[in-house]
Amino acid sequence: MAKLSVNINKIATLRNSRGGNNPDLVRVALDCERFGAEGITVHPRPDERHIRYQDVFDLKAVIATEFNIEGNCREQKFVDLVLANKPAQVTLVPDTEGQITSNHGWDTIKNQAYLKEMTTLFQAAGIRVSIFVDPVVEMIDAAAESGTDRIELYTEDYARHFHTNKEQAILPYVAAAERANKLGLGINAGHDLDLQNLSYFAANIPGLLEVSIGHALISDALYLGLENTVQMYLRQLKD
Template sequence: MTRLSVNINKFATLRNARGGNNPDVLKAALDCERFGAQGITVHPRPDERHIRYADVYAIAPKIGVELNIEGNPQEGKFLNLIQDIRPAQATLVPDATDVLTSNQGWDTLRHADYLKATIEKIKSWGVRVSIFIDPIESHIAGAAQVGADRVELYTEAYAQQFSQDPQKALEPYAKAAKKAQQVGLGLNAGHDLDLHNLSFLVQNIPLIDEVSIGHALVCDALYLGLEKTIQAYLNALAIKS
């Protein structure tokens, strides 16, 4: 079954809006694990506008599930964080410092030399490496060539098109998944996945190892509660056609 990694950045966003420590981000991570999440994802940014580097250092030794740390490796603090913590997975995302949220994947052909050197360094620390990527088959082949273990498909386009034509929205992602399998890469997915579009994705692409979901899950938790929401997402992942 596809595993659920909960991105807890939005808990930190809410805390930072008021100051203090409410909600407690460490408690949120532990509760997500207690309620069934199979992984915790964090994505610290240089301005620490949501999750802070100190949060990651606090969370890492406390959780028992896999920790996935996302970020741009061109930010020096990010690589230091990976080296210090040695999470189960580092997901490399080419987000610029001025973007609100991640909005593109890597061009693994254009940045092949940089990615290869960076991935070699991270893997030398015993950390699995995933590359955030658009569903472009040549870029997926490039990810294998630079030494990545997995790719994370950037699913915003799928989510935007889903309500109009689910099958059409799925097509490039199904092709990308097939390419990842052909070149020996594991497969993750994330961005704008929710309870409306998640089941269809994993029914049709059962190769997906892990989805990382934060914003939609936290929004649903405002109405359903965190425990019921995590169970709803796990149920969505468990549905098979």
């Protein structure tokens, strides 16, 4: 069964909107773990509009499950933050400054030398590396050449087409996963996965190890409650 890592960026966004510490980000992370989540994901950005750099240090001190830090490794401050905290996993995402949310994977062919350099740097510190990629076999091949431990499949396109033709929508992801398995890469996935499309995705992606879910899960929790929502997502992965 794939692990569920809860992305708590949206909790930080809500907290920051009033300038105080309500909701308490650390408490929410610990509660997610207590409710069954098997990991906590954060994606700090330079403007700290949600996750603040200090949050990463605060979370690292208490997280008992797997801690995953996502971000743009072209930002030296991000690199320093990861190396200072040594999470279980760093996910390299090709964001640009001011980007609302991640919207594409790395061109691992064009950026292969750079990604190899960054992968080596983080692995030398004992951190597992995952590279954010689109479901394109050639990009999987080039990611493997970088020496990365895992890839994270960018699932927005799957989610967008799921309700019109889920069988067609998942095909490139199955092909990408099969290639990753052949190359010995671990497989993560994330972006727009939710209670409607998660179970089908997990059932059809061979070797899926982890999903990172934030926006949909936190949105569902407004209606369903956080504890119930975390456990509902876990059931989707199990079923």
